Amino acid sequence: MASQASTIAIAGAGSIGCYVGGCLALAGRKVVFLGRGRLVGAMRQGGLRVSDLDGRDRRIEAQAISATDDPPTALYEADIILVTVKSGATGEMAKLIAAHGRPDAVVVSLQNGVDNADRLRAGLPGRRVLTGMVMFNVVQSPDELPFRVHRASQGEVMIDDGVDGLAGLLDADGLAVEVRADMKAVQWSKLLMNLNNALVALSDLPLARQLADRRWRAILAGQIDEALAAMSSAGVAPARITGLPPSLLPKVLRLPDWLFGLLARRMLAIDAEARSSMWDDLKRGRPTEIDELQGAVIGLGKQTGIPTPINERVTALVRQAETEKRGPPGLGPDEVSAIPGKV
Missing domain, CATH: 1.10.1040.10 (N-(1-d-carboxylethyl)-l-norvaline Dehydrogenase; domain 2)
Structure with a gap:
């Protein structure tokens, strides 16, 4: 069961990962970002700016952000792992989660394509892996400080049913979450x-x-x-x-x-x-x-x-x-x- 005290790891802090994680952090959730050195460095230096086409424009100060390029640090204590890497990195991320994530952590694929959740399941036998889908577009401004991610279209996040409290945990201002029973069709x-x-x-x-x-x-x-x-x-x-x-x-x-x-x-x-x-x-x-x-x-x-x-x-x-x-x-x-x- 997911609760407000759950630690959420963003496994792939790019455009989508930083937007989702940023909204969750702004809503008071405990979030750790796992990303490449360039983006992690930008967040550590100048924080994170999260904006959208509805007019929200919010900032998280650098000292309030937990961001790392070290997988064990990000994954070891995570209750929820949101996988937001590109499809080509799914297999590698599954290996990192298998090596460093808790066996009882809930893994959610928030990736494009139709096979990524299945790839994660294949690499994480016996673990709970849910299918999710991000229905909106996010652009980033990596040369700005603070590093900025901007939701540029309407839409919500859709996820599998099956984990009590998960939708409520992930639902936040600027990040609407809908539970679906037909995620493969989605x-x-x-x-x-x-x-x-x-x-x-x-x-x-x-x-x-x-x-x-x-x-x-x-x-x-x-x-x-x-x-x-x-x-x-x-x-x-x-x-x-x-x-x-x-x-x-x-x-x-x-x-x-x-x-x-x-x-x-x-x-x-x-x-x-x-x-x-x-x-x-x-x-x-x-x-x-x-x-x-x-x-x-x-x-x-x-x-x-x-x-x-x-x-x-x-x-x-x-x-x-x-x-x-x-x-x-x-x-x-x-x-x-x-x-x-x-x-």
């Missing part, structure tokens, strides 16, 4: 929208500007069409997590700009600062999560015999940008949509 539904992460990265456009352009939305719609076809063939039913049923997303995305703007106000309630984590990865020359997003669609398509040419094209372009290490390439929609007539 993961697949979130993946549909996350297919846009790559388009933001390839276009080098802010998310709001990119979504306001029907040509880019048409490419996203094409990717979602392929994903829905593969999911249907595999018997996967995505959950309804926005105002629209997932099956209607491609039709709405293809609407004229003016009509889309009227019907998709919640989708467009995005701060002008918002980009995508994949854009940030290309900007910093880091590997992206393309294999966990478009790659999941391509893999499911191969299993079910459903063609996925648009997702394959987008994946190839992201991998090319990863290899070139020149940052987001700034492509136009015509350069990305190399499947004439499909989008």
Whole structure:
């Protein structure tokens, strides 16, 4: 059972981890951040600033923050471990938790993709691992002091049911938490929208500007069409997590700009600062999560015999940008949509 006295470890103090952990710390929870030396150093030096598009702008002073790059220090006494590392680091984090975390600690995956909680379970046999999903966008300003994380879109955190008091412990000002009994379906539904992460990265456009352009939305719609076809063939039913049923997303995305703007106000309630984590990865020359997003669609398509040419094209372009290490390439929609007539 989780209680207000529980110690919460943020296993991966990046954009999402610092926002979630920052909101929890501001609400009086006992939080320890486990991250890379650069971000840990920034928090130790100047503290943490947590803001959002609803107007909150709060600060935690450096002396009030517990932040470390030493896994044993962060994990040893944690009652709750929130895993917020990128998908490529999930296996490594599972090993660290197995080595240094308490056997009775509750582990919650707050990661993109559909397989990370399962990977954690495989690496942590016999331990309680819950699936979670962060439904909002967070951007960071790493060169500012204090280090700033900013929630740039609406949304909540969704988690598995099963641990008494956990939702109440994690629910805080600026961080709404919802318990769901269908988290696998939620993961697949979130993946549909996350297919846009790559388009933001390839276009080098802010998310709001990119979504306001029907040509880019048409490419996203094409990717979602392929994903829905593969999911249907595999018997996967995505959950309804926005105002629209997932099956209607491609039709709405293809609407004229003016009509889309009227019907998709919640989708467009995005701060002008918002980009995508994949854009940030290309900007910093880091590997992206393309294999966990478009790659999941391509893999499911191969299993079910459903063609996925648009997702394959987008994946190839992201991998090319990863290899070139020149940052987001700034492509136009015509350069990305190399499947004439499909989008």
